[in-house]
Amino acid sequence: MKTIKILSILMLLFAVKVSAQQISTADLQVTGLTCSMCSNATEQSLKTLDFISSIKADLNKNIFVLTFKKDANVNFDLIRKKVQDAGFSVGGLTANFNFNQLKTDDNGQAIVDGNTYRFINAKNKTLNGTVKANVIDKNFISGSAYKKQSTLIASDAYASGTGVVNGKKVRIYHLSIS
């Protein structure tokens, strides 16, 4: 009986581990920076996010390599907010996702651990393993790049960054696999 219990717990753990679709790292391009003091302020602001385990800054390119805590719920909007709080903007965010047989629908949409993603270049596909993708929503890319994407994508979900999933309004992140 005890062994079955332990086994079932182990199996449950295993199942959780398999289904957990993590984001391991991300390259964050910050724009509008003027000096290493500005980079430092941005890094100190990002450090207040509890799902980030480490930050490595390239002061010449203004890229912050973010490493996330295991099984943490990574919130892209909070990353954007912290950069804006420091007085700057996000010019690009490229995240490394780990997907486990993730199926996208006709719109490229899939729900992972409560987060809704829409892949603009992976419709009706199965994503598996490490996938590198750029967040292309408003204020995650430059204003001009967003305008360009808006005419290409031309959807309400892209314009608002939200959509209705199972009768509930949710945040939809638009991703482009690189």
Added chain:
Amino acid sequence: MGAITNALSQELYVFTEPASNMPSKSIGVRITNEGIFNNPGFVNRTMPEVMIGFNKNLMVHGQAFLSDMDGKYRLEGGSFYAKYRFLSRDDVQSHFRAAAFGRISTSRRPTYTRDINLEGDNSGVQGGLIFTQLLHKLALSAALGYAHAFENNDRQIVGLPAPKNMLSYSLSSGYLVLPVVYKNYKQPNFNVYLELLGKTDPASGQSYLDLAPALQMVLNSKTRIDLGYRFQATGNMGDRYNKNMYLIRAEFNFFNVIK
């Protein structure tokens, strides 16, 4: 990410404020000393200052002024300054920002000159706009302000000017000299500045334009040391205090200290 050109430039102006704000939830502490070489001899003004970044768009400064301009070294007044950034266009290689500012100041000094100076010499209010453009390592900024001095009847000396309003304008440029390549946050940064500082008294038509070169060092990406000098390039406003003036300042920044 592709090839990205550096956008490292300097707009931490010494004699003016940029349109950019300090980071949200941060505190900055400054101590500034101004040494003035005229009128009639050498005088000193010290300005302790606290700056707070409330959110990404709003920041405030509180200043106190101490000087020996009227004899004994004493506290002569204070000032409250607020700046609101209302436009921000950030790009990888550049940014453009615009901000509005307001200032209210008090001073117990009598008025000796038409040159209304709300950082120590006059009581009054001021409002204005700032536009800052960053282009690679060069940052350019323009500011326009209008000041109104409060009545000073109880301290007014007969025969001396009693200015009411003042138009101020400035054009500032800053350039990052060192480092050419960043290695870490500990590396010191060196910046050079040249600012044009002008004022016009709309009532008398008197005006002046000062040139103000400055050097700056940023240490550990949080401490700033400024050294500047301003002198009159052209003008016809008499008995100015800050006509020939050096400025030395230390600024200490504490990021994300407000919960």
